[in-house]
Amino acid sequence: xxxxxxxxxxxxxxxxxxxxxxxxxxxxxxxxxxxxxxxxxxxxxxxxxxxxxxxxxxxxxxxxxxxxxxxxxxxxxxxxxxxxxxxxxxxxxxxxxxxxxxxxxxxxxxxxxxxxxxxxxxxxxxxxxxxxxxxxxxxxxxxxxxxxxxxxxxxxxxxxxxxxxxxxxxx
Amino acid sequence: xxxxxxxxxxxxxxxxxxxxxxxxxxxxxxxxxxxxxxxxxxxxxxxxxxxxxxxxxxxxxxxxxxxxxxxxxxxxxxxxxxxxxxxxxxxxxxxxxxxxxxxxxxxxxxxxxxxxxxxxxxxxxxxxxxxxxxxxxxxxxxxxxxxxxxxxxxxxxxxxxxxxxxxxxxxxxxxxxxxxxxxxxxxxxxxxxxxxxxxxxxxxxxxxxxxxxxxxxxxxxxxxxxxxxxxxxxxxxxxxxxxxxxxxxxxxxxxxxxxxxxxxxxxxxxxxxxxxxxxxxxxxxxxxxxxxxxxxxxxxxxxxxxxxxxxxxxxxxxxxxxxxxxxxxxxxxxxxxxxxxxxxxxxxxxxxxxxxxxxxxxxxxxxxxxxxxxxxxxxxxxxxxxxxxxxxx
Numbered sequence: 001x002x003x004x005x006x007x008x009x010x011x012x013x014x015x016x017x018x019x020x021x022x023x024x025x026x027x028x029x030x031x032x033x034x035x036x037x038x039x040x041x042x043x044x045x046x047x048x049x050x051x052x053x054x055x056x057x058x059x060x061x062x063x064x065x066x067x068x069x070x071x072x073x074x075x076x077x078x079x080x081x082x083x084x085x086x087x088x089x090x091x092x093x094x095x096x097x098x099x100x101x102x103x104x105x106x107x108x109x110x111x112x113x114x115x116x117x118x119x120x121x122x123x124x125x126x127x128x129x130x131x132x133x134x135x136x137x138x139x140x141x142x143x144x145x146x147x148x149x150x151x152x153x154x155x156x157x158x159x160x161x162x163x164x165x166x167x168x169x170x171x
Numbered sequence: 172x173x174x175x176x177x178x179x180x181x182x183x184x185x186x187x188x189x190x191x192x193x194x195x196x197x198x199x200x201x202x203x204x205x206x207x208x209x210x211x212x213x214x215x216x217x218x219x220x221x222x223x224x225x226x227x228x229x230x231x232x233x234x235x236x237x238x239x240x241x242x243x244x245x246x247x248x249x250x251x252x253x254x255x256x257x258x259x260x261x262x263x264x265x266x267x268x269x270x271x272x273x274x275x276x277x278x279x280x281x282x283x284x285x286x287x288x289x290x291x292x293x294x295x296x297x298x299x300x301x302x303x304x305x306x307x308x309x310x311x312x313x314x315x316x317x318x319x320x321x322x323x324x325x326x327x328x329x330x331x332x333x334x335x336x337x338x339x340x341x342x343x344x345x346x347x348x349x350x351x352x353x354x355x356x357x358x359x360x361x362x363x364x365x366x367x368x369x370x371x372x373x374x375x376x377x378x379x380x381x382x383x384x385x386x387x388x389x390x391x392x393x394x395x396x397x398x399x400x401x402x403x404x405x406x407x408x409x410x411x412x413x414x415x416x417x418x419x420x421x422x423x424x425x426x427x428x429x430x431x432x433x434x435x436x437x438x439x440x441x442x443x444x445x446x447x448x449x450x451x452x453x454x455x456x457x458x459x460x461x462x463x464x465x466x467x468x469x470x471x472x473x474x475x476x477x478x479x480x481x482x483x484x485x486x487x488x489x490x491x492x493x494x495x496x497x498x499x500x501x502x503x504x505x506x507x508x509x510x511x512x513x514x515x516x517x518x519x520x521x522x523x524x525x526x527x528x529x530x531x532x533x534x535x536x537x538x539x540x541x542x543x544x545x546x547x548x549x550x551x552x553x554x555x556x557x558x559x560x561x562x563x564x
Contacts, residue, residue, distance in 0.1 A: 019346050023176035026348045034176070037345040061444025063341050064531050149176065 002136055003066045005087060006051040008075035010044050013123030016150075017073070018051035021127055024137040024145035025055045035060045048079055055136055071095060071134055073126050080105065095129055097122050106133070113164050117157040124158040128165030139166055173351050179342040182310035182349045183275055183335070184209035186317025187219075189357035192273075193244035193364075194222045196235035201287045202339040203251040203277040210247075221247075229254035233261035233274070240270035241378060243369030245321065248272070251339065252279035252293045259297060265332045266301025266394065268379050269368055271324035272332040274302075275317070278440070278491070279339040280526045288527020289339030290491035291440065295468070295500045301394055303333040303401050304468040306439045308425075310349045313337050315418060318352075318361060322408045325364050328400040338441040338491075340527065345441075352416055360415045398470050405467065423472035425464040428454065429479045432461025434542045437476070437505055438489040439465040442523075442530055446489070449535040460539055471504055477512030480505075485517040487542040489535075491524035498549045517545060523552035 004021060008014030015038040022034035032055070039050035054060045068089045074080045077098035084094055085104060094105040101107060108129050110122030119125070124146070131137045142162050146155050177185065184206050187195075195214070197207035213219035222239075226232045229250050236246040250258060255276055265272050276294050280286040294304060303323065307313040313335070320333040337343050370378065382390055406422060413419040427447050429435050434453075436446050443464040450460040463479045465472065480486050488502040497503065502520035509516060521538050523530045534552050541550065 019176070022346055026174075026176060033348065035345055035347050036176075037340075059444075060347070061448045062532060063345060063441055064445060065529050067531065145176075 001060065001062070002055040002134070003069045003089075004053040004055075004071045004073060004130065005066050005069040006053070006073045006075070007079045008049050008051070008123070009079070010047045010049050012049070012075045012121045014038075014049045014075055015051040017075075017123040017127045018053045020124070020142070020145045020149060021053045021130070021137065022055070023149050024131070024141040027141045027144040027148070032057060033059045035063065037063075039065070068092070071130055073130055075110075075122055075126055077102070077107075093133065095126065095133065097126055108168075110165070113161050113168070116164070117161045119157055119161055125161045125165045128162035129169055131162070132166040132169040139163065172353055174348055175351060176346050177310060177349045178205065178344055178346050179307070179310045179313045179337050180205035180277070180344065181209055182314040183317050183337065184213070185349070185351050186314040187247055188213050189352060189354060190247075190273075190318055190321050190361055191219070191245070192221050192247040194224065194236065194239035194246045196224045196226050196232045196239070196246070196248045198226050198229050198232045198250070198254065200229070200251045200254040202279060202289070202343045203249050203254070203275065205343070206249045206275055206277075229258040230261060233258040233265060233272075236272045236274070237261060237265050237268065237270055240265075240272050241268065241370055243364070243366055243371075245325075245364040246270075246272050247274070249275040249277070251277040252281055252287075255293045255297065256281065259300065262297055262300035262302060264379070267390065269330040269394070269397065270332060271321070271330055271364070271366075273317070273320045273324055274332065274334050276334050276336050277339045277343045278336050284526075286526040287339075289341055290525045290527065291336070291338070292492050292525070294334060294336045295490075295492045297334075298469055298500065301331065301398070302469065303329075303331055303398065304336060305333065305466055306336045306468065307342060308441055308443050308464065310342065310345070310347050311418075312420070313342065314349055314351070315412065315416070315420070318357060319408050319412055319420075321361055321364070322411070323401055323404045325366070326400070326404040329397050329404050330368065331394070331397050331401060336440070342441040356415050360411060401470050421466070422475065423465070423467040423470070424475050424479065425466055426479045427462040427464070429461035429463055429483075431459060431482070433459040433484040434539060435461045435463055435480055435483045435486045436489055436535075436538060436542065437463045437465065437480075437486060437501070439468065439501060440491070442489065445530070445532060446535055449532060449539060452536075453539055458539075458543070465501065468501070468504070471508070473508040473511060476505055476508040477514055480509060480516060481512070481514050483516060485519070485542050485545070487519045487521055487538055489521045489523060489538060491522075493522045493525070502549075519546050520549045521552055522549065528553070
């Protein structure tokens with residue numbers, strides 16, 4: 001099973017990214033299964049939020065919170081701490097939306113791409129980054145999830161952001 | 172058929188849309204709110220032609236459903252936790268009046284301390300209210316139960332309301348792939364509700380009356396009979412469901428690798444998947460582990476539990492409930508089933524997930540280890556002991 005832990009602040013769309021990634025993984029594929037869920041509870045803008053995506057080639061039976069992830073995606077670099085690495089599987093990676101270099105993590109400035117597409121948050125930019133770095137989902141699957149589960153008027157800008165983010169990593 | 176990536180709540184709402192209730196009475200409460208929100212959107216966009224009634228409390232929500240059912244309508248409502256407790260008075264009116272209402276309950280902790288997270292203390296406290304109680308494991312089963320429960324409730328031998336329970340958050344707010352059947356399949360499976368138990372001006376009759384000591388017990392006896400008849404109705408409903416939709420359910424309980432198991436964990440709801448995964452790991456180490464998931468708490472699967480556990484060396488019951496001063500209610504029921512069948516087995520009760528506390532793979536592995544080695548009768552995961560002596564953590 002592959003597990004992604006998303007960290008963000010309320011309003012940044014960490015759970016939306018977790019859900020889209022799960023929907024993408026299972027899009028047009030009957031042999032792949034996913035679970036996506038937020039850290040449960042009252043939602044407050046700005047408060048730290050955790051979200052989880054679990055991916056497997058058999059039904060995902062373990063609904064418990066991820067203890068060790070293959071990828072940890074941090075949407076807000078003020079939430080990054082070096083001890084996050086304890087929540088990684090061996091060989092796992094931490095991706096941080098940040099303009100600053102971060103030892104032990106892969107920093108990526110998601111704000112620039114989000115601004116280019118007039119997006120208020122970097123969640124789909126970071127989804128594009130993880131999709132490219134992990135190879136868990138294809139660009140087509142990511143696009144299919146956005147088309148299936150985002151409001152129509154913001155689909156094109158989010159699809160643009162995902163594509164540009166993937167290109168930036170693949171360069 | 173289409174596939175969608177949906178939460179348990181959204182999947183359940185899809186099932187209710189397919190069942191076409193005439194009346195929906197709605198009062199929101201976390202973590203149930205999404206169900207009535209989605210249904211309200213469906214009514215708004217015309218894809219569901221139900222009378223959608225906003226009410227001012229849960230007591231009114233169920234009262235409204237009772238009134239609608241008494242008029243011969245198919246009536247739905249949903250609740251959770253304190254809302255279920257607030258409508259408790261009406262639960263008995265609904266079952267005593269033999270109104271086949273379907274209600275979704277998002278299983279959630281009860282106050283105090285106040286808490287919105289999932290556990291099963293709300294619904295299990297209402298086992299004696301005369302409602303059929305079923306517990307879903309995943310979003311697909313939730314959707315399918317939203318359809319099947321009407322057929323069981325409305326069966327003329329049964330005429331009993333059904334409470335479909337989804338673990339709060341872990342099931343209601345978790346997204347997974349769900350198959351949504353076609354409307355014409357659903358129509359074939361579930362014909363419109365027709366009943367004589369309704370207000371009819373051409374054929375007036377007395378309804379919701381009082382009954383004194385000389386006749387009252389007969390009504391209670393008949394309600395008991397109706398509930399027991401649900402066992403056969405569940406079987407027949409699942410046969411018809413498998414024929415039309417191609418998915419088969421296993422009756423009152425779901426038994427996994429239990430036939431030759433030495434150590435069996437009995438549980439209910441969404442934690443069962445992790446229990447089965449743990450049993451598989453133990454099997455790989457040569458330990459014969461099995462899992463029994465109770466689907467229906469009422470009518471209770473006495474015979475099926477006895478049959479599933481009879482060859483085991485020991486068993487455990489994992490539940491998100493405690494009846495203070497005794498043990499978990501599911502444990503009490505399971506022990507009663509074994510006692511009636513003359514089976515004597517070491518059994519241990521594990522109380523977990525209260526107030527939404529995460530139950531990890533490590534917790535389940537520890538439970539199986541405790542079943543094998545023997546432990547206290549009642550154990551709080553992460554705390555230990557049965558409260559009479561020293562904590563063993």
